[in-house]
Amino acid sequence: MTKSHPSRLLIVDDEVQIRRLLRVALETEAYEVHEAATGQLGLSEAAGVHPDGIVLDLGLPDLDGREVLRRLREWSQVPVLVLTVRDGEEDKIAALDAGADDYLTKPFSRRELLARLRAVLRRTQPSSEETIVRFSDVEIDFAARIVRRAGAEVKLTAKEYDLLRYLAQHRGRVVTHQQILRELWGANAEDSTHYLRVYMTHLRQKLEPEPRAPKFLQTESGVGYRLVES
Amino acid sequence: MSTTRRTVDTPPAPPSSWKEYVFAAVVVTAITTAGLLLPESYYVSVGLIYLLAIVLLCLRVGRGPVLMAGVLSAFVWEYIFIPPHFSFAINSLQDRLLFGTYFVVSLVAGQLTARIRAQAQNERLREQRATALFHLTRALAEAKTLDDAVFVALQQMDELFGAQTSLTLADENRTALIPHFASSYSLEGKERATADWVFRHQHNAGRFTDTPQASAGCYLPLVRENETIGVLGVKVPPDHTLTHAQQNLLEAFARQLALSVEREHLRAASEREKLLAESEKLHRALFDSVSHELRTPLAVINASADSLSGADANLRGQLVNEIRTAVRRLNRLVGNLLNQSRLESGTLKPRLDWCDAGDIVNAAVESTSDALAGHPLTIAMPEDMPPVWADFALTEHVLANLLLNAANHTPPATPIFLTTGLEPGGQRIFFAVADHGLGFSPAMRGRLFKKFIQDDATSTAGLGLGLAIVRGFTVAQGGEVVAGENPGGGAMITVYLPHPSPKAAVQA
Numbered sequence: 001m002t003k004s005h006p007s008r009l010l011i012v013d014d015e016v017q018i019r020r021l022l023r024v025a026l027e028t029e030a031y032e033v034h035e036a037a038t039g040q041l042g043l044s045e046a047a048g049v050h051p052d053g054i055v056l057d058l059g060l061p062d063l064d065g066r067e068v069l070r071r072l073r074e075w076s077q078v079p080v081l082v083l084t085v086r087d088g089e090e091d092k093i094a095a096l097d098a099g100a101d102d103y104l105t106k107p108f109s110r111r112e113l114l115a116r117l118r119a120v121l122r123r124t125q126p127s128s129e130e131t132i133v134r135f136s137d138v139e140i141d142f143a144a145r146i147v148r149r150a151g152a153e154v155k156l157t158a159k160e161y162d163l164l165r166y167l168a169q170h171r172g173r174v175v176t177h178q179q180i181l182r183e184l185w186g187a188n189a190e191d192s193t194h195y196l197r198v199y200m201t202h203l204r205q206k207l208e209p210e211p212r213a214p215k216f217l218q219t220e221s222g223v224g225y226r227l228v229e230s
Numbered sequence: 231m232s233t234t235r236r237t238v239d240t241p242p243a244p245p246s247s248w249k250e251y252v253f254a255a256v257v258v259t260a261i262t263t264a265g266l267l268l269p270e271s272y273y274v275s276v277g278l279i280y281l282l283a284i285v286l287l288c289l290r291v292g293r294g295p296v297l298m299a300g301v302l303s304a305f306v307w308e309y310i311f312i313p314p315h316f317s318f319a320i321n322s323l324q325d326r327l328l329f330g331t332y333f334v335v336s337l338v339a340g341q342l343t344a345r346i347r348a349q350a351q352n353e354r355l356r357e358q359r360a361t362a363l364f365h366l367t368r369a370l371a372e373a374k375t376l377d378d379a380v381f382v383a384l385q386q387m388d389e390l391f392g393a394q395t396s397l398t399l400a401d402e403n404r405t406a407l408i409p410h411f412a413s414s415y416s417l418e419g420k421e422r423a424t425a426d427w428v429f430r431h432q433h434n435a436g437r438f439t440d441t442p443q444a445s446a447g448c449y450l451p452l453v454r455e456n457e458t459i460g461v462l463g464v465k466v467p468p469d470h471t472l473t474h475a476q477q478n479l480l481e482a483f484a485r486q487l488a489l490s491v492e493r494e495h496l497r498a499a500s501e502r503e504k505l506l507a508e509s510e511k512l513h514r515a516l517f518d519s520v521s522h523e524l525r526t527p528l529a530v531i532n533a534s535a536d537s538l539s540g541a542d543a544n545l546r547g548q549l550v551n552e553i554r555t556a557v558r559r560l561n562r563l564v565g566n567l568l569n570q571s572r573l574e575s576g577t578l579k580p581r582l583d584w585c586d587a588g589d590i591v592n593a594a595v596e597s598t599s600d601a602l603a604g605h606p607l608t609i610a611m612p613e614d615m616p617p618v619w620a621d622f623a624l625t626e627h628v629l630a631n632l633l634l635n636a637a638n639h640t641p642p643a644t645p646i647f648l649t650t651g652l653e654p655g656g657q658r659i660f661f662a663v664a665d666h667g668l669g670f671s672p673a674m675r676g677r678l679f680k681k682f683i684q685d686d687a688t689s690t691a692g693l694g695l696g697l698a699i700v701r702g703f704t705v706a707q708g709g710e711v712v713a714g715e716n717p718g719g720g721a722m723i724t725v726y727l728p729h730p731s732p733k734a735a736v737q738a
Binding site: 088090201 | 584586592621622
């Protein structure tokens with residue numbers, strides 16, 4: 001993927017080794033990298049250098065990562081990718097609720113890191129009014145509300161289309177069950193994940209090459225879903 | 231309140247009732263009336279008939295009535311029948327001798343009777359005591375726990391002595407007394423003080439003892455090997471008393487109880503020792519396997535990193551793959567250790583939600599793909615598989631551990647089967663992982679789900695935490711794990727999760 005303009009990134013992590021590795025991985029992708037070792041430094045650095053994106057470790061020595069997120073969100077909407085060693089989905093959901101755009105569990109691969117970063121950075125990049133999103137052999141035409149697979153139109157119910165559209169708009173990023181339910185069913189429907197499962201199964205059957213082992217409409221263990229483009 | 235000790239070696243004969251006196255008087259009166267019908271010269275025969283009646287009375291009534299009958303009949307005989315009639319005077323020497331002999335014989339007869347009756351009574355008491363002791367020892371032997379035993383023993387004593395009983399046992403340091411819950415009265419004030427005194431001095435105290443205290447009860451120490459291990463208290467109502475035999479019985483009871491308590495102490499001590507040895511063994515095993523499991527991948531990473539510089543592109547690719555595999559293995563291991571500690575800390579709270587069974591299976595297969603390599607995996611899931619009510623992450627760990635377990639304990643390239651579906655009846659969802667390995671040895675099956683347990687013969691990898699986590703996570707979700715045989719040979723472990731009906735909150 002070619003970049004029109006290199007993005008400025010801030011890494012907030014107390015582990016020197018992680019910072020070093022991230023710097024190597026990101027600089028080879030032409031990102032401009034800044035570092036901070038503590039939450040406080042991270043916050044002042046964020047105010048000083050105005051990064052286009054932040055990679056934030058949740059386990060910081062001075063401030064809890066979520067607290068950093070909360071303070072950051074008081075004045076900035078900069079995309080944040082959270083790094084965590086914690087497996088528990090509660091922590092991930094809590095970070096997402098606190099304003100993180102996505103998360104990555106340590107240990108992670110370089111490929112994953114770059115894909116996630118690209119996806120969270122896209123949120124603030126001026127999208128050229130995309131009306132068509134493609135993944136696999138599927139093409140979603142937002143303007144015409146039409147979904148094609150290998151050129152042929154796929155019949156989707158209204159809810160299936162809404163679900164697909166929501167995932168496509170956030171493609172590459174995790175969306176939690178709660179976010180989807182709020183978006184599709186309104187504020188009071190946060191418990192009806194049962195229906196969400198059923199719609200997702202239908203969508204996969206209609207769009208995935210192998211619905212049993214979905215490649216594009218992925219499940220994030222206990223957290224939500226993610227539409228992956230490749 | 232009497233606190234003097236009673237010293238009666240043979241128990242007193244039971245007091246005769248007034249009926250016996252009346253009966254004896256009636257007999258004497260009847261013979262007298264009959265005698266009056268006889269000619270006057272038959273007065274010696276009448277005397278013999280009186281004597282016969284006295285001897286026969288001995289068989290029926292107690293000492294008092296016999297003595298009464300003897301004295302009464304002697305005087306009636308002398309007054310009415312011995313000449314001169316209706317006078318206490320006796321004329322001839324022969325009659326005096328006759329009267330004297332009669333008087334002595336009747337008194338002796340009465341005395342003998344009393345002794346025989348007392349002996350019989352004694353015999354009966356001995357038997358009662360033997361029976362009571364027999365019942366006690368049997369109850370103590372049958373009791374499964376000390377509490378059961380004490381409960382039975384105290385209940386028996388309550389009934390036997392018509393008393394209230396209390397038992398206090400020494401604590402572990404042998405410094406204080408702890409009341410036993412089966413006691414029928416609680417020790418307070420003076421009673422408590424007396425019990426404590428008994429505990430310290432290892433000597434009886436209280437009522438009926440030679441060291442009376444200001445307490446209403448009588449307290450006996452339970453002594454084993456010169457150590458007081460408890461105090462038995464008996465409180466008899468103030469108007470009742472304990473016979474010497476009952477006091478003996480009480481002491482016998484105390485000895486039996488002491489034996490029981492000691493037996494329990496010994497059992498507990500040996501149990502503790504066994505546990506300690508077991509946990510030491512466990513600790514060693516854990517230490518060994520943790521260091522092995524952690525160091526092996528670290529060694530792989532280290533060696534691969536060393537070889538990376540100077541390796542050609544092909545070798546470099548291989549080395550990088552080795553590192554990646556080692557890292558995944560380490561990561562899984564750390565995950566399982568964390569999971570185990572989550573289980574043990576009791577902080578595990580499943581977040582149940584509707585999940586796609588296929589998603590869970592995929593995630594589990596994905597996270598174990600490197601370890602499963604070489605084992606063909608067959609996944610079977612019905613077309614109409616409903617969403618399952620589960621904690622996604624926990625269930626994923628469960629399945630991943632089952633798959634790893636199957637892969638690690640079967641020969642390379644043998645197939646593994648993962649089957650999931652709704653049980654007939656629709657009450658439960660099942661996930662079954664089967665293999666074509668050796669199956670579980672019978673000895674293995676019982677301890678399968680304990681942590682750090684490995685079947686030594688086939689152990690190749692892992693900490694032995696896998697199945698413990700499988701069970702812990704399944705049970706946390708309200709499910710159940712069953713280990714069985716694969717019908718086609720090998721082992722099969724099935725995880726069942728409850729399948730509630732979907733909530734009827736349709737909002738779509």
